[in-house]
Amino acid sequence: MNAQDEGSAEDTGTGHDAFGEEQREALRHAIRLEWFTLAWMSGTVVLVALVAGQSQAMQAAWAEDMLSLLPPIAFLVATRRIRRKPDRLHPYGHHRSIGVAHLVAATALLAMGGYLAYDSVVTLVSVERPPIGLTVLFGQGLWAGWLMVAVMVVTSTGPVGLGLKKLALAEQLHDKVLYADADMNKADWTTAVATITGVLGVGLGLWWADAVAALLVSVSILRDGVKNLRSSIGGLTDAEARTYDDSAPHPLIHEVEDAAAQETWVAEASARVRDQGHVFHAEVFVVPRPGAEPSAVQLAALRDRLHALDWKMHDVVVAPVPELPHRQTFRSTLRT
Amino acid sequence: MRTPVLQRMRHLLVLALLLVAAGCQGSFPADTQGTLDRATGGELRVGIAENPPWTQVAPDGTVSGTEVELLEGYATTIDAEIRWVPAGENTLAAQMRNGELDLVIGGLASDVPWTSQIALTRPYTTAEGPDGAPVDLVMGVRPGENALLVDLERYLAEQGGEL
Secondary structure (H helix, E strand, O other), X not given: OOHHHHHHHHHOOOHHHHOOHHHHHHHHHHHHHHHHHHHHHHHXXXXXXXXXXXXXXXXXXXXXXXXXXXXXXXXHHHHHHOOOOOEOOEOOOOOHHHHHHHHHHHHHHHHHHHHHHHHHHHHHHOOOXXXXXXXXXXXXXXXXXXXXXXXHHHHHHHHHHHHHHHHHHHHHHOOHHHHHXXXXXXXXXXXXXXXXXXXXXXXXXOOOHHHHHHHHHHHHHHHHHHHHHHHHHHHHOOOEOEOOOOOOXXXXXXXXXXXXXXXXXXXXXXXXXXXXXXXXXXXXXXXXXXXXXXXXXXHHHHHHHHHOOOOOXXXXXXXXXXXXXXXXXXXXXXXX | OOHHHHHHHHHHHHHHHHHHHHHOOOOOOOEOOOHHHHHOXXXXXXXXXXXXXXXXXOOOOOEEOHHHHHHHHHHHHOOOEEEEEEOOHHHHHHHHHOOOOOEEEEEEEOOOOOOOOOEEOOOOEEEEOOOOXXXXXXXXXXXXXXXXXXXXXXXXXXXXXXO
């Protein structure tokens, strides 16, 4: 291995190498959370299947619980993939696994919202009156609705806490899979609340209560699904890097351009930055001041300085150009 | 945080609590069409499909069989007269869908395909099916009539010795 190979390995190692100690700890925490989520949701799937019986609402809740296993699985697979180093066949590394996992999670959310909405509308249109009868527990007759409500109350406590913790970690790690999974957890507990409302409504003789509650909740799940789908496709198709919640262009784009422009020999700088999943790939075009002839050492120093700006600035290329190539780089939407 | 969503959730919770509060009055669960109330001290309309030994229909229209006896026992607990409607399962399912029947019997197994037209009780007993495999026997109730469903299921469980 010659010096050049070593240099490149150090520059663009695995996504995992990019993490500082703080991010590594956050990632370990997130992995534990996702394993716990898998265990909790599997328990929920079994418990709901046991009490579902003929109830359409509970059968729908079961199908959704199965779907909510997808984002944690996608996250765990992706966090293993990003430990691999870039090589000849994968010159950009394996970070994009995070983007693929985000797409999987977003699709699961969309499917869940779509299924819930479809199921509710069919129930309402065909006037299906849900039968909820008696169940015998320890020699006692009990309305099965009470059992369903109890199961829903118990199983929905997990997703509430898990979702909030994942949101905090998603911001810290710039992890959009965690963000989508937090949305999935929100979908889990809101559908649980809807099922509780619906079952109690059915108990009161309001046959439509279940479907109407589910329909209300499905709207917000569909919205989250579309939002995540747009964001994940944006990431995979090299759209301008945005914040973890897709609310704005990422402020680092601006910071990188400013930092480059501060260099004494730089007249003008413009960057195109894409989100590779956790980390960014930045191409920074710099126009030297008239008369300045930046050396290779100066260019490397600038690259190192930009690289050190933030742990997310993982893969940075500096290109000196006589004038900004307007078909390759654009002013960030932050500046307009 | 995305407050509109949280607010909607809070509305749902409040609605749930109101429903619980309302549920404390009157029967719970309630029928969507008040069938149990109507049948109590009145008429219970029961569709019967012939399937010996559970149900038999003589040429003169008199009915007999173990399920007939069970239902006659149940009818006395709510002081109801049974009007028997003999027909094939197919016809009975359609009549149930149209709201012309309250209950359906005929040695129905728990895996009958009529579940979109007929709500099934929990299995009240297990019998040997035609192929020798055990079959869970159920009765059919008009969907959404959960007070009637629970009341009948409770009676069947008591007769079966489960309660």
